Amino acid sequence: MRSVFFIAHRTASGNRVGIKEISSGIDSPEHFLAKILQDLSRKGIVQSIKGPNGGFYMDATTLARPLSDVVEAVDGKSLFTGCGLGLEYCSETNPCPLHEEFKGIRNRIQQMLQQTTIGEFNEDLNLGITKLKK
Amino acid sequence: MRSVFFIAHRTASGNRVGIKEISSGIDSPEHFLAKILQDLSRKGIVQSIKGPNGGFYMDATTLARPLSDVVEAVDGKSLFTGCGLGLEYCSETNPCPLHEEFKGIRNRIQQMLQQTTIGEFNEDLNLGITKLKK
């Protein structure tokens, strides 16, 4: 999530950012991050180009995507559909004791993530990129 | 959580329930559960007595506790206080990009867990204890 915000911020103006820069920018191990970004790249959340002047970037289309796409790419859909207690049987027709309570909360999380686009953070981040460090 | 509901349900009438019974009742490995319950017992969420006719139980006081106490005993307080993105620096005065959004959601979760007591599930569970299996 933080790396995506970082890339979004740095490349809103069309350029690319290398993995070392991202790594130090968000204070996360380089090779570990690489793996995650490779995955996000395959899933189309971020884009990348190899070679000199290459790096990761995001275009207008990807910047317009909701945060829920990122969460889904990383954690899968179960956050939005699974049971709050992690029970397999639990469903709308066969609810667990906390089903309804969790449903309301989950819907709210989903709404929040669907209504916010990745690109929307760029203004906030101008207060200082440090804000993405741990 | 499921084991606590199970114990609550089985001992509302004053008797005790052994770990084998809980284990098969909620479909969870016996020794693994034992460890968890030992911890919950030390923290006062459930009570126990050794020897024949011993087992785990809960009295009126523990049944009246909110679910938030169980969550806190198992996962610690960070669920209620930590940053939604897991950032260390993030706080009320130095918020991360999603701070406010997460705060609202977290408050709702906390409210839900604080307003519901462990004992409240017993009626629901009379629809069939199977509901606590995976």
Next chain:
DNA sequence: AAAATAAAAGACAAAAAACTCTTTTATTTT
């Protein structure tokens, strides 16, 4: 075309979490 750059991929290592097994201790029943 050659050299340099940077991501992609895959194998590997370390740490954490989940789970199991064995022994000990406390309690009760006979």
Next chain:
DNA sequence: AAAATAAAAGAGTTTTTTGTCTTTTATTTT
């Protein structure tokens, strides 16, 4: 008091997650 029962405790194993290192592939600049 002895036998039986059941939780407590602790050591050990397996699996998953997190993180690292090395090699490969693609692209660009000179």
